[in-house]
Amino acid sequence: MATSGAQHHPSTHWGHLNALVRVARQRLSHRLGGDSVSVGRIVTRIAASCLCLVGVGFLLVPFEVHRGNEADPGGVVLEMAFWFACLVAALQSFRIMETLYRTGDARALAPLPVRASSLFLYRLFSNAAESVGVVLGAALAFLPVLWRGDPGLYWACVWVFFAGGVLTLSVGFAVQLYAGVATVRGDNDFGNFGPASFAISPGVALGISVGIILLEKLVAEELLRGGMTKGAQFGLSVGAAVVGLSLVLAYRWFVRDFYRALAIFMEADSVVIDVGYEYFKGGAPQLRGWERLLSRDLIPLVRRDRLQYRRRFMLSRLLVWGAALGFMVLLLVKGDEAVSRGLSMAVPMLVISLFARPWGRLFELELEPGFAHTLPIDDNVQLRSKALVSLRETAELGVVFFFTLAIGIGLGFRGWDFGVGAAGLASLIPFSASTLLLVLARRRRVAAVLAGLVIVAGTAFLGSLTVFALLPLAIILWSSGALALRSSAPRNHKQSGRASAPRPLELDALPPSQGSER
Amino acid sequence: MNASEPCPILAVDGLKKTYATVVAVDGLSFTINPGEFVGFIGPNGAGKSTTMRSIVGLLEPDAGTLRVDGIDVHTDPVGARTKVGYVPQELELYRYLTGEELLRFVASIRAVREDLVDERIESLLTLCELRDARNRLVRDYSGGMSRKIAIAAALIAEPPLLLLDESFVGLDPESTYRIRRHLERVVESGRSVLLSSHILEMLEKLCSRVIVLHKGKIVADLLRDGLQEALAKTRQGDLTSLYLELTGQEHLFEE
Numbered sequence: 092m093a094t095s096g097a098q099h100h101p102s103t104h105w106g107h108l109n110a111l112v113r114v115a116r117q118r119l120s121h122r123l124g125g126d127s128v129s130v131g132r133i134v135t136r137i138a139a140s141c142l143c144l145v146g147v148g149f150l151l152v153p154f155e156v157h158r159g160n161e162a163d164p165g166g167v168v169l170e171m172a173f174w175f176a177c178l179v180a181a182l183q184s185f186r187i188m189e190t191l192y193r194t195g196d197a198r199a200l201a202p203l204p205v206r207a208s209s210l211f212l213y214r215l216f217s218n219a220a221e222s223v224g225v226v227l228g229a230a231l232a233f234l235p236v237l238w239r240g241d242p243g244l245y246w247a248c249v250w251v252f253f254a255g256g257v258l259t260l261s262v263g264f265a266v267q268l269y270a271g272v273a274t275v276r277g278d279n280d281f282g283n284f285g286p287a288s289f290a291i292s293p294g295v296a297l298g299i300s301v302g303i304i305l306l307e308k309l310v311a312e313e314l315l316r317g318g319m320t321k322g323a324q325f326g327l328s329v330g331a332a333v334v335g336l337s338l339v340l341a342y343r344w345f346v347r348d349f350y351r352a353l354a355i356f357m358e359a360d361s362v363v364i365d366v367g368y369e370y371f372k373g374g375a376p377q378l379r380g381w382e383r384l385l386s387r388d389l390i391p392l393v394r395r396d397r398l399q400y401r402r403r404f405m406l407s408r409l410l411v412w413g414a415a416l417g418f419m420v421l422l423l424v425k426g427d428e429a430v431s432r433g434l435s436m437a438v439p440m441l442v443i444s445l446f447a448r449p450w451g452r453l454f455e456l457e458l459e460p461g462f463a464h465t466l467p468i469d470d471n472v473q474l475r476s477k478a479l480v481s482l483r484e485t486a487e488l489g490v491v492f493f494f495t496l497a498i499g500i501g502l503g504f505r506g507w508d509f510g511v512g513a514a515g516l517a518s519l520i521p522f523s524a525s526t527l528l529l530v531l532a533r534r535r536r537v538a539a540v541l542a543g544l545v546i547v548a549g550t551a552f553l554g555s556l557t558v559f560a561l562l563p564l565a566i567i568l569w570s571s572g573a574l575a576l577r578s579s580a581p582r583n584h585k586q587s588g589r590a591s592a593p594r595p596l597e598l599d600a601l602p603p604s605q606g607s608e609r
Numbered sequence: 610m611n612a613s614e615p616c617p618i619l620a621v622d623g624l625k626k627t628y629a630t631v632v633a634v635d636g637l638s639f640t641i642n643p644g645e646f647v648g649f650i651g652p653n654g655a656g657k658s659t660t661m662r663s664i665v666g667l668l669e670p671d672a673g674t675l676r677v678d679g680i681d682v683h684t685d686p687v688g689a690r691t692k693v694g695y696v697p698q699e700l701e702l703y704r705y706l707t708g709e710e711l712l713r714f715v716a717s718i719r720a721v722r723e724d725l726v727d728e729r730i731e732s733l734l735t736l737c738e739l740r741d742a743r744n745r746l747v748r749d750y751s752g753g754m755s756r757k758i759a760i761a762a763a764l765i766a767e768p769p770l771l772l773l774d775e776s777f778v779g780l781d782p783e784s785t786y787r788i789r790r791h792l793e794r795v796v797e798s799g800r801s802v803l804l805s806s807h808i809l810e811m812l813e814k815l816c817s818r819v820i821v822l823h824k825g826k827i828v829a830d831l832l833r834d835g836l837q838e839a840l841a842k843t844r845q846g847d848l849t850s851l852y853l854e855l856t857g858q859e860h861l862f863e864e
Contacts, residue, residue, distance in 0.1 A: 110717035118705040121746055198701040202665050203718050204690035275669070350686040354669045358628075 107209035141231055148232035164315035165247055168236055172248035173308045176255030179225050180300045181410050182445060184293040187218055187263040192356040201353060211345040222256040247311040254307035254330060259300040261337035266296035268344040271352025286359035290406060303333055392476035400453055400480060410446040411488050415495040422499025435500060436517045439492035443521045449484040450525045453477045485525040489518035616679060618643050618770045618801045624673035626659050633659040635825035641803060646796045648812035649805040651822030652856055657805040658698055661772045665695045678769055694763030698774040700755050704748035708739050708758045711747060712765055719766035733761040736791055738784060753779040760788060771802045789815060809848040823856045
């Protein structure tokens with residue numbers, strides 16, 4: 092028998108890691124446009140993003156109410172940094188789950204004999220690189236603290252971001268790999284959840300991370316008070332121990348059981364919605380709730396899009412709920428000392444943009460198996476369905492913010508009349524803005540992100556002037572989005588409310604990410 | 610096992626896999642020896658893809674053991690994968706790599722000797738008629754081209770076992786012919802192929818053995834001699850007739 096062994100050299104740990112890093116570089120280069128990529132364009136985008144972040148920082152960070160004292164040397168600014176770090180930690184936790192188990196990269200690599208040790212380091216490095224970007228972004232947003240002449244406080248905030256990033260990375264890896272191991276072995280409480288433990292694990296990781304970030308915030312306060320006290324040393328030691336132990340355990344679990352855990356995850360994650368079922372089933376679909384307002388051809392598509400979005404991004408919605416409740420607690424406890432009016436106006440938009448982003452994600456989902464393209468479904472109806480579901484999801488999340496903000500502001504510090512009014516408008520902003528972002532997200536992701544930041548900054552700015560200034564903003568956003576959405580509909584199908592002849596979707600009409608790897 | 614018997618390149622023993630309440634594979638056992646070209650046939654949902662995905666470790670079986678060249682897939686999935694080239698039915702490829710970059714990446718992961726990489730890539734791109742498309746991104750490939758680059762990636766390390774799940778779907782006749790010829794040479798060199806396909810005429814000509822799956826169980830496992838004998842007894846004397854009879858669909862003859 093001819094074996095291939097003679098023609099191979101033994102694969103090394105570093106050989107695999109090199110190959111993975113090289114291929115990541117190549118993919119990034121191709122994504123950016125390969126040889127034709129313009130360095131100037133990239134630099135311009137980065138510079139624009141940095142400026143936006145600094146601008147947002149100027150508007151959001153409540154410097155004017157920073158009254159540091161011996162008892163609370165970090166004051167409101169450090170408090171803000173802590174909550175911001177928690178927000179970033181939530182994103183990181185979810186992202187770790189995605190990169191470990193779900194991305195196209197994970198699926199493309201799955202059948203290959205990649206050494207688990209190399210893959211672990213590759214995943215850790217790639218997540219760390221993303222975390223560095225996020226930490227730098229947060230540090231940029233807090234630059235105004237430095238600008239206003241308080242370098243000690245600024246570096247304390249940066250420390251909280253940095254510690255939050257490192258802790259969430261290590262704890263996130265450990266907990267989410269433990270969930271995988273537990274599912275494989277099924278011999279403990281985590282394992283009893285079965286594949287659901289994968290969905291629970293980012294939340295558990297976040298809870299642990301937030302606890303330790305709080306400790307590191309206390310360390311920052313100790314450092315601000317008088318340098319390296321015993322308390323600060325203790326906090327640093329605990330943080331370092333948690334990071335070290337988490338990474339060691341994560342490595343061990345990854346090498347031992349990652350591939351089996353991945354197999355279980357992929358099986359659980361491979362459930363898809365039968366897109367054509369309603370279409371082929373015929374007959375009048377049983378209408379539920381708002382479906383009575385929709386045209387008949389839209390209903391199956393709306394059901395499909397909504398189910399896909401809700402199942403795929405279940406955790407994102409939970410994170411929005413968590414953030415809304417957390418913000419309500421902050422409002423109740425700290426009142427207007429910690430939270431500017433601008434911030435309270437901007438938080439719903441900021442949180443929904445960061446976590447849920449239905450206007451973008453609905454177009455990114457691999458919604459249709461191939462055969463759906465052959466069904467005589469009007470492209471225009473497809474677009475309308477996605478737009479409607481996006482608006483509905485955003486509106487539902489807005490309602491969550493309406494109640495939490497109304498309670499937080501009304502009960503916390505401003506009275507019910509102001510609370511209800513402010514909450515109503517603040518929760519209306521994401522709904523209105525999502526229409527515009529929906530259009531932008533279909534064209535260019537960067538444009539959508541920048542527009543989102545501008546909207547957040549604009550909201551904060553107007554909110555800090557007067558709460559009623561938000562109303563015109565909401566109307567402008569909604570109408571410009573609606574107009575843009577209307578003008579982007581395929582012209583030859585505009586008149587049609589019924590199914591048209593089968594026609595493949597035009598590639599130009601798809602968002603850049605629709606063909607991307609999952 | 611007798612010392613004179615060859616060590617099987619694949620040994621599946623008691624494989625069982627259930628999806629919710631659906632039993633996809635029900636206690637499957639078979640072995641494949643070096644130099645065998647095995648056709649894997651059965652109706653949709655018979656358990657072919659589930660079996661193949663389990664062999665590569667992409668599915669966690671409920672029960673049973675799987676050994677590739679003596680390596681337990683359960684305890685050493687990476688080791689087992691070094692022995693298997695797999696082309697799944699639903700392709701998962703790096704879409705933002707060019708065809709050549711993809712092959713170089715797989716070659717480096719599979720530890721193909723550096724001095725052989727260029728030669729292998731050239732020969733596989735020629736085999737798959739992708740020389741002109743070598744610098745195009747995989748995302749810009751047609752369905753057939755994507756399948757061909759996936760086949761090339763599975764072949765590049767010349768693994769002792771090839772698992773091809775519906776790999777000829779969407780290929781043009783010329784490519785099908787070239788790849789078939791290549792697979793015959795692969796088997797002649799002592800390596801093994803497990804090919805799942807519904808193109809029964811092709812399997813009839815290519816395979817030294819045919820395994821028929823139905824409802825997660827093996828209903829026939831025939832070597833070439835036995836196969837010819839069995840075919841002679843069927844209504845139309847071909848593999849399609851045998852397949853229909855074994856899977857309980859004789860009524861189709863009457864329609």
